[in-house]
Amino acid sequence: MKKKFIYTILMAAGLVAGCQKDLLTPESKNAVSTLDLAQFSTTARIDGQVLGLYAGLRSGDFYGGRYLIYNELRADNFLAQSSNSVTAYQTYNYTVGNGAQEVTDFWSSAYNTINRCNLFIEGMAAKGTSVIGDAISKNYVGEAKFIRAVCYYSLLQLYARPYYDGNGAKPGLPLRLTGNSVAGNYDLARSTVAQVYTQVLKDLDEAETGVPLTYATALASTTRAHRNSVIAFKTRVYLTMQRWTDVVTEANKIVSTAAPFTATTGVANALQADYTKVFASPYTTTESIFSMPFVAGTEQGGGQSALSSYYYGVKLYSLNPTGIIGDAGWKATDKRRTYITYTGAIPYLSKFPTGSPTYADYVPVIRYAEVLLNLAEALARSTTSVNTRALALLNAVRGRSDASTVFTAADFATPGDFYNAILKEKNIEFLGEGLRSPELLRLGLTIPGKGTVSAVPSTSIQYIFPISATELIYNKLMTDNL
């Protein structure tokens, strides 16, 4: 009896024990495995991937805030109220080394987005197009190329000498155009600045024909690339390269010949009558050609990356009284001055006021006002004159915020004075929007000093960022900026 009992127990144990095979092959409950390109297996997944490319652009280290922040803080319009290295003090102070967070993380973030674009473009060819159809596929691939171009252009602004310096002959970036999904040996040398710009323009040209003319909603027309966004961005690229006539050609596609200047095809991009409407909810006016969306509760900005946290919410950086806000020509009644808010005696930029925890202000990537001023500058410089249409464009931007100021040709003794007026207008119009450093660099201008920080001439090593330390270590063919 006892023996039977024992054997029964042993057998039961032996049977139930052993092994439960199914437990050995768990599957994820929340992520899509890439086996058989499953991420391209449904239209919903493909739709999600396209938006994921934009989400890459929107990351905190990139257009989610920090890319703009770096380009503002390294210039002259802001003064540090904090010396925290985590919140870009080293960029402000020109002490960034190769290992600085700004240098390594923006680099990684932009290339991460580039790789998403590359993987997407390849995956669409391999599988996605057959799932979603040719027409939509063409749109989506166009969007991917636009985003890739924005990434490379943005990297160039901080990690490479400006195009004017040797006409793009200086070291540019490793140009990566194929998708990487597994570990491997990917050493790659830097292409020249010119070669990278060539790729940026190629992508933008292809995007121009690929992306849709317009979207169904204002939200989509602001947060996704349409034809006018591609063209608008091209004006910025050509301007950076000082290819004035190309700027004019591109801008003319989306700027009418006479005031009121508006886009005549695609999304009806135009200046808003009220400057402040652009920076207020819902942030989707036709002036915002392309912006990064943030949503309270679900898609909040980052505490140490959002524009508001630097300029206003946490008040890490105040406006420099001797920067552009000290300019006498920028009248007190100018509507754009309503964004200068004082805390005690210290002025802060309140253009992006939505602070912790939501940081839900949209981040502008490109606005129609910039296209107008890009066109104005290109018209003036390409004709070396106080070009009439250029003057009208300048007045359009100034006039909507300050009707009392109307520039006339007589105000400018030389074409150079006129160029400077346009540059100053940009400085006022886009204060805090991340254009300041690229605007100085593309022309080789000295970055003015501020507070205790000295000016940085175009010959200085500090004129641009050093290369990411991790890139230098792991990419055997990479070289630093010297």
Next chain:
Amino acid sequence: MRRQLLAIMLLVCAIGTQLYAQAQTVTGVVTDKADGSPLPGVSVMVPGSKTGTQTGPTGRYSIVIPAGGPKTLKFTYIGYITQTVAVTRATLDVTLENDAKTLSEVVVTGYGTQRKKDMVGSVATVTAEDLVNKPVQSFDQALGGKAAGVQITIPNGVLNNPPVIRVRGINSISLSSYPLIVVDGIATYTGDVSGSSAAGNALASINPNDIESVDILKDAAAAAIYGSRAANGVLIITTKKGKKGKPVVSYDAWVGQTKIMNMPELLDAFQYTELKNTALKNAGTYNAATMSFNLVNDANGNPINTNWYDVVYRKGTAHSNSVSLAGGSETTNYYFSGGYTGQKGIIRKNDYNRANALLKIDHKEGNIFNMGGKIQFSNEQNLAATSSGSLSGEAFGTGGLGRLAIVTAPNVAVRNNDGTYNVQTASTIGRMGNKGSDVGFYNPGTVLDLDRSNNELNHLQSNVYLQANILPWLNAKTTYGVDYLLSDNDSFNNPINGGSAASLGSASESYTKNKRWVWTNTIQADRTFMAKHSVSLLLGNEQQRSVGRGFGAGRTTLSDLAFNDFTAGYTAAPSNSASFGENYLVSFFSRLSYDFDKKYFVTGNIRQDEYSAFGAGNKKGIFYGVGLGWEVAKEAFWEKAGLDKVFSSFKFRGSYGTVGNINGLGNLASYSFYSTGLYAGASTLVPSQTGNDQIAWEESRKFDAGFNLGIMNDKFTAEFAYYKNDLKGLIYNVPQIPSVGLPSTPQANIASMYNKGVELTLNAQAVATKNFSWTPSFNISYNKNVVTALSEGLTQFITTTSSLESASISRVGGPLGMIYVVKTEGVDPATGRRIFIKSDGRKVMYQHVVPAGQFRWSYENGTDATGISLAADGSAYKNTQPKFYGGFDNSFRYKKFDLNATITYQLGFYIYYGTYAGLRDQRFWNNSTDMLQAWTAPNQVTNIPKVYFGDNVSNGSSFPISDNVFKGDFVKLRSIDFGYSLPGSFLTKLKMASARVYVSGNNLLFVTKYPGSDPEVSSNGNSTSSSGVDRNSVGNGRTFTAGISAKF
């Protein structure tokens, strides 16, 4: 028959007067051999009869030996060696010897026990007496210096932080190098399982007083039975169980006090104000009205001069109470204990409370069945106000208290004169009289007063078993165990100042439940053939299933600032998070041991593991270990040579085998994934994990050779071992070029490394007399760690501290985690500039503020130099892993007094004292008083450069410099205990069996040249490749305790 008769006759004659074979009364006193104290409750039996009694409160007994029975008495007492004594007189006093020594002779191996003398594997045993009544939260904190080959570092002074445990060096690069911990047969959770700023060591759920022994399996012969998880060694924890005999009630209690020690000396308000103004003037930016530092008066009219140490730290107090009841009958024994400890750490509001209970029962049913099990439950509270800045990843946290205490300006106070908190913005302390600059980060007083970051752990560890002893030499056993670890976190950030003040407060709660079951089935056969051939065979199957689920939510912007709970009203949309993880390990294993005449020993272990996290083709692995032993002292020639007169034993042993490591591997590491997110309200799908379908376990090939010897009947013992762990296929997060743009760093079994070293343990019973004894124990370990390969083409990798500072580098050909710095060479006496050494060897000097047009960097001759950077000019400077470590333990007893002193040491390593960079940083930060030696005039020889306000380069904040690297060697008087056992007369009055009162001190003394608080430090916790970094960590405290141990 005739002979028996004759014998009886003779005996009767011998006894003399008592000629008749009649009952005899014997009386006597039973005392403890160690201290002579009487032992009450000792069972006194006439063997083979039912006649028996027990000693009374004074240890006295009286027994009547029946006529015709054997003239012997058997004395049995729990925890003591049983003695059978011949009755030669009517008064028979007996001394019993504590059986701690016999306990140490048994070693718990995986799935069984073995006599230590039969072991061929390398196993170190730490017994209960080294673990009980220490002022620690978890037993592992008390293991330091107790076992050769086991390096324990308590990385900071935060309560209940898991110590760094390394068994024979660091045995992994990317996965964990933490050993497998098996508690009563069940592999348990390890590491910091708190989700809050308070540390929560999973192992603290076990009351150290409930532990019988900790056996550390170090080589393949011992550890291979744990297969794919044994590469880092295995710690087997065995809890106490009851023994046959009268129930014994034990009560242990202690109270203690902990203080901070060796804090860096900081500038006071006067010195601070002067130094910072000097720095401003040197920089040319001083302006009394807009940019200056100034003293202001407090409400009493005295200048504010805050010592922030007083705000952040406190005198910690702690107490612990444990009670246990143990006993048993012929068939059933039981152990039941309960304990409560409440400990307040040196950081304000950092508390640890634990309530625990353990019930353990073993029962023998008939001749065949054994059954039993245990229920162990603990509730722990790990409490903190906010981040200490000391746990892994926290070093640069803005609110880290370790950092706030040294950074914040001394000329401002927690509160304004009107009593309100002194704040500038939501996240900075108020500037008070200072102009134009921040003077701190968070107001430490506000966050300490109002914030909360608490964790609560409920931990259930239970098992039941049934064993069938089918034949005398064959048994089958099934054990089912569960380990449920539930972790609750509750945090609050105040609306006034700190992490969430900008959004007017936030609260969060999260909950993680980790559930594991382990089912083990074994069959064991033990037979001895022809007297000399002993064979033992174990066959087993085990399954381990772990599932973790978590949920958390956050709420922001208080509706009413009076509240601070998660349940209060909040205006912003709540956030939430969730997590899920599962894994499964199924194994078959076997052990075969054979010895011939206790002279020649062979043991082989083999285990096949299948693990769910590996790629489809790599789930299965086979691990093995083989050991050989030779007891030379049993050889005839040994005796012939007369060596047996000296050596009571002399055993050579050696082993080789292959084991693995999976600890720390992601549950789904083999897959590449895309994950969802949101963009403008719609779903996104983005690459999230770069997987590797070839991923498999790490492999450790362990070789071990050594000998154990005993001299003069084991009065003196020595153990020596040489080992080499050859680590192959180490999983490495193969760093990809950032511009490749992969979503995560892919893992591959690509790196290799080795540890080799020697261990020596010496134990002696130096003096053992009735009144005085001295037992010294010494161990030393030498370890050499060398990385032999990383991924292809990669010769080095850098590890950051808290994601910010790249102070650690590991290179092929060198040890893991060397300090990575730019070399410096003092300060130029002519100009007061810090001298840096460029990679080409040229000296470059730095001046933070230079006239317009000049560069900050220049060569000695004054020409402009390109800037120094870590990437270009950094070098692998010094090693951080100790070459030598160990302990020296001395126990003395004089009559009823006892004294134990434990010394631990770690030698031959360096520490990057990153905190020192902060202590000399020329931003607003408060500084070390060393800054008073700053250069001021030409020809001044000093190591502190001229101060320029804003300078974060010269002293190592911007990138690490060699000037902040120091030798870490230390010898620590880790603990000293002084006790007194109460005399029998006194005990009788109190109706106690024994009682000892004691006082002890921890961290009392140490010898080191390290200038930081404590060279026993790790800002990166258990990290394998960034040890030896001290960045804003709170050092260990110094503890005094007093306590009592009593038995009833």
